[in-house]
Amino acid sequence: MTYLLKAEHVSKTFYAPYPLPILQDISLTVQKEESIAIIGKSGEGKTTLLHILGLIEPATKGTIFFSGKEQTTPNTLRNEHIGFVFQNFHLLQDFSVLDNLLLPIAINRKSTKRGSSHFQRAESLLERVDLEHRVDFPVQKLSGGEKQRLAIARALINDPEIIMADEPTGNLDHATAQNIQSLLLECVKEEKKALLLVTHNEDFASLLGKQYKLEEGKLINIA
Amino acid sequence: MLYELDIAKKYLIPRLRYLSMSLISLLSVLVISLVVWLAVVFFSAKEGMEKTWTEKLITLTAPLRVFPKDAYYETYYYLIDGHSEQSGYSYKTLKEKLESEKTDPYNPFRDPALPLNFPKKRGSKDFVKELYKGLQAIPHTQLSLYNTASVTTTVKTADRVLTQPSYLLSFDPHTPHFDKVLIESIEKKGSGFPVFLPKSFLDTGVKLGDSGSFSYFLIAPSSVKEQHARFYVQGFYDPGIIPIGGKLVLAPEELVNLIQGASKSDKSFLPSGFNVRFSNYNDAANMQKKVEEMLEEKGLTAFFSVERYDQYDFTKDLFLQFKSEKNLFSLISLIIIIVACSNIISMLVILVHDKRKEIAIIRALGGTKKSVAFIFGFCGFMMGAIGSMIGSILAFFTVKNLPAILHFISKLQGFDVLSVAFFGTVIPNEIHTSALIFVLIATGLTSTLAGSIAAIKAVQANISDTLRAE
Numbered sequence: 001m002t003y004l005l006k007a008e009h010v011s012k013t014f015y016a017p018y019p020l021p022i023l024q025d026i027s028l029t030v031q032k033e034e035s036i037a038i039i040g041k042s043g044e045g046k047t048t049l050l051h052i053l054g055l056i057e058p059a060t061k062g063t064i065f066f067s068g069k070e071q072t073t074p075n076t077l078r079n080e081h082i083g084f085v086f087q088n089f090h091l092l093q094d095f096s097v098l099d100n101l102l103l104p105i106a107i108n109r110k111s112t113k114r115g116s117s118h119f120q121r122a123e124s125l126l127e128r129v130d131l132e133h134r135v136d137f138p139v140q141k142l143s144g145g146e147k148q149r150l151a152i153a154r155a156l157i158n159d160p161e162i163i164m165a166d167e168p169t170g171n172l173d174h175a176t177a178q179n180i181q182s183l184l185l186e187c188v189k190e191e192k193k194a195l196l197l198v199t200h201n202e203d204f205a206s207l208l209g210k211q212y213k214l215e216e217g218k219l220i221n222i223a
Numbered sequence: 224m225l226y227e228l229d230i231a232k233k234y235l236i237p238r239l240r241y242l243s244m245s246l247i248s249l250l251s252v253l254v255i256s257l258v259v260w261l262a263v264v265f266f267s268a269k270e271g272m273e274k275t276w277t278e279k280l281i282t283l284t285a286p287l288r289v290f291p292k293d294a295y296y297e298t299y300y301y302l303i304d305g306h307s308e309q310s311g312y313s314y315k316t317l318k319e320k321l322e323s324e325k326t327d328p329y330n331p332f333r334d335p336a337l338p339l340n341f342p343k344k345r346g347s348k349d350f351v352k353e354l355y356k357g358l359q360a361i362p363h364t365q366l367s368l369y370n371t372a373s374v375t376t377t378v379k380t381a382d383r384v385l386t387q388p389s390y391l392l393s394f395d396p397h398t399p400h401f402d403k404v405l406i407e408s409i410e411k412k413g414s415g416f417p418v419f420l421p422k423s424f425l426d427t428g429v430k431l432g433d434s435g436s437f438s439y440f441l442i443a444p445s446s447v448k449e450q451h452a453r454f455y456v457q458g459f460y461d462p463g464i465i466p467i468g469g470k471l472v473l474a475p476e477e478l479v480n481l482i483q484g485a486s487k488s489d490k491s492f493l494p495s496g497f498n499v500r501f502s503n504y505n506d507a508a509n510m511q512k513k514v515e516e517m518l519e520e521k522g523l524t525a526f527f528s529v530e531r532y533d534q535y536d537f538t539k540d541l542f543l544q545f546k547s548e549k550n551l552f553s554l555i556s557l558i559i560i561i562v563a564c565s566n567i568i569s570m571l572v573i574l575v576h577d578k579r580k581e582i583a584i585i586r587a588l589g590g591t592k593k594s595v596a597f598i599f600g601f602c603g604f605m606m607g608a609i610g611s612m613i614g615s616i617l618a619f620f621t622v623k624n625l626p627a628i629l630h631f632i633s634k635l636q637g638f639d640v641l642s643v644a645f646f647g648t649v650i651p652n653e654i655h656t657s658a659l660i661f662v663l664i665a666t667g668l669t670s671t672l673a674g675s676i677a678a679i680k681a682v683q684a685n686i687s688d689t690l691r692a693e
Contacts, residue, residue, distance in 0.1 A: 051687040079589020093581070094238075095233065
């Protein structure tokens with residue numbers, strides 16, 4: 001099976017105020033439609049690893065390959081091939097639900113006009129995440145659960161190959177977190193996407209195909 | 224619409240949630256509006272007045288004048304009339320030269336022998352006629368001769384007699400746009416020559432129809448006799464910026480020629496030459512070039528000068544002063560615009576700080592640095608543009624109502640804001656397009672530059688750090 005994402009000997013050291021190695025010689029391969037969870041305690045570098053794999057942050061050492069190629073155009077890759085779901089939702093506050101959902105399409109310079117194929121996909125995704133009644137709602141008026149549902153829909157809008165989720169249930173109450181877990185896993189399965197999840201929630205992690213543990217900068221395969 | 228514009232639009236609309244930022248933003252726009260308003264009103268008023276002054280000047284003179292150089296008065300062609308019986312042993316004015324039948328009136332059998340150091344005759348070229356023909360050949364021009372003479376003017380008013388030294392300028396009241404300088408006139412014919420006096424006479428109590436005389440000296444080989452020429456006041460005119468305007472009397476050409484002819488004894492004539500008129504005085508530089516080329520072609524460059532209205536001896540310094548004032552105010556405006564635009568930098572830097580999370584989200588979703596820079600650069604540009612638009616609208620209404628505004632301020636302070644003696648009675652009420660363009664371009668560029676500084680700060684933000692910090 002061809003790999004989708006491959007990290008080879010990735011290390012990360014922060015230098016301010018003194019050198020602090022966070023990740024050491026990490027290698028990881030994500031296959032198409034594969035779901036992987038990375039667990040670890042707070043401060044172990046889970047988010048940093050996800051940001052490096054998602055090309056948001058450069059590694060100090062090591063290489064990231066996507067579909068067999070070393071990546072040189074991170075903007076396009078992030079936009080077209082990766083969908084992000086963040087712990088704090090990271091939505092644009094002064095924009096409506098629909099505007100936020102269509103933002104990756106607009107960034108990709110594709111038509112977001114009513115009736116266009118992307119607009120139709122946005123409508124169907126809103127329906128899928130049960131937000132069709134909130135289309136023109138200002139984002140700041142949504143509940144935490146609604147915001148995360150919108151973030152999941154936004155991650156899927158550009159039909160990426162992989163979803164990278166960073167503690168997607170970290171800011172939600174238990175019941176809402178359960179809903180979001182289910183929704184995320186269902187969507188990933190329905191849309192045939194790979195999923196790379198970082199979380200400290202071991203129960204959530206156990207629902208995914210593979211689990212790794214990040215400990216003292218090393219990635220350990222635990223299941 | 225580009226998503227960058229959509230985001231910039233959201234950032235530009237003041238919101239209660241971002242009160243301090245909204246206030247700074249509104250203040251920046253307000254300051255730019257005020258600067259644009261002030262600069263456009265000042266430039267428009269200044270340009271308007273300069274235009275009025277220039278129009279008055281070229282009505283009384285011409286956009287271009289061609290006149291003899293000193294070398295002309297040292298030529299055989301000019302000096303020979305003083306040695307020729309046919310010319311009455313007297314030098315000829317340009318008009319007389321133009322009308323004379325013979326280029327060389329000297330008759331060696333009847334006229335006295337020429338001194339040894341007398342200039343040599345250079346062919347049979349008639350300088351003045353050649354010049355006149357050359358000027359006539361330039362299309363779209365209107366030619367006339369001007370002459371000046373020095374006299375003492377005496378005017379009898381109802382209760383007193385005024386006497387002052389004056390200069391006569393030959394003038395045709397049918398000159399185009401004479402109404403621009405004319406204050407008042409009468410049709411009635413009195414005894415003597417009709418003349419137009421400068422408005423300073425009007426201020427001293429002289430009235431239309433008053434009579435007077437010019438006294439001058441008739442210089443004959445054996446004696447000097449005082450002569451008088453009677454005149455009546457046909458009208459008063461505004462001499463504008465001509466420095467000796469208070470002494471410049473507009474008189475019929477025949478009178479000026481008569482006095483000039485009587486007074487001449489050597490080459491020290493008062494100025495005379497050809498007025499070259501054309502429809503648009505802004506074309507003066509181009510026309511000057513054409514006349515210079517014609518002079519060169521006819522071999523007359525050494526004997527005649529061609530000057531534009533802003534190069535005349537009596538206006539040159541004033542026009543340089545106008546230019547200098549404009550440059551100075553342009554510089555001051557530019558500095559004020561930069562200061563105003565520094566507010567935009569403050570506002571946008573606060574905006575960048577406030578929106579750092581959104582910048583990071585856009586970047587994480589694939590937005591390029593260029594897009595982020597564009598958002599903030601556009602915000603800066605738009606603030607400058609909105610400020611400029613408000614300022615321009617304000618300036619338009621101010622300039623349109625400038626006379627009323629000045630009248631109101633004059634009433635408040637108890638004396639004229641702009642002295643009528645210096646600025647005249649016509650207050651400009653038109654926006655000066657070049658000034659508007661200058662201010663708009665300066666504001667547009669400066670505000671975009673201000674936006675760019677914020678844009679640079681925006682793109683330097685670390686996406687990962689920002690996303691993690693929330």
